[in-house]
Amino acid sequence: MIDIKELSLLAKKAEASSKHLFRKHKKIVEKLDDHVAVLHEKYTAQYDCLACGNCCRSLGPFLTDRDIDKIAKALHLKPSAVVEKYIRIDEDGDYVFKTMPCPFLMPDNYCQIYENRPKACKEYPHTDRKKFYQITNLSIKNSHVCPIVYEVLEDLKKELK
Numbered sequence: 001m002i003d004i005k006e007l008s009l010l011a012k013k014a015e016a017s018s019k020h021l022f023r024k025h026k027k028i029v030e031k032l033d034d035h036v037a038v039l040h041e042k043y044t045a046q047y048d049c050l051a052c053g054n055c056c057r058s059l060g061p062f063l064t065d066r067d068i069d070k071i072a073k074a075l076h077l078k079p080s081a082v083v084e085k086y087i088r089i090d091e092d093g094d095y096v097f098k099t100m101p102c103p104f105l106m107p108d109n110y111c112q113i114y115e116n117r118p119k120a121c122k123e124y125p126h127t128d129r130k131k132f133y134q135i136t137n138l139s140i141k142n143s144h145v146c147p148i149v150y151e152v153l154e155d156l157k158k159e160l161k
């Protein structure tokens with residue numbers, strides 16, 4: 001198990017070799033979806049997100065109009081009130097939360113709007129998706145935040161070496 005306090009340093013050290021290996025073995029990585037799925041199961045079983053909460057503290061999800069409608073419904077507010085209170089447009093023109101840690105992260109790491117959380121939150125950390133080779137660069141970034149991603153990438157690299 002990775003200590004979350006050490007993750008950033010470990011991920012930084014591993015970054016160059018990850019990029020190199022995934023680029024060099026792109027064709028092999030394209031065929032590794034089944035293996036990534038096994039690693040996803042292995043590490044999501046090992047890590048307790050409620051004991052971590054690192055993604056909700058440090059990464060903001062992109063929000064779609066549908067996400068905003070669902071949050072509004074969960075909070076019994078109008079979508080315009082949700083936008084005014086919680087949302088800003090970032091430098092790329094995307095809707096994101098005004099503040100991080102996420103305004104819906106509770107002190108016990110539960111999500112206040114869990115049943116209606118944004119799609120990007122549901123899909124994070126993206127280690128269970130098909131065509132994983134398409135998101136190796138994103139996953140390298142995520143490995144600085146999420147120990148599950150870090151572990152999956154390190155195991156994949158062992159396979160490729």
Ligand code: SF4
Binds near residue numbers: 055056105106110112
């Ligand atoms: S909406 Fe919920 S799952 Fe998404 S970042 Fe906030 S606390 Fe985390």
Ligand code: SF4
Binds near residue numbers: 124145148
């Ligand atoms: S950073 Fe990863 S392990 Fe931590 S709460 Fe998020 S998904 Fe779970």
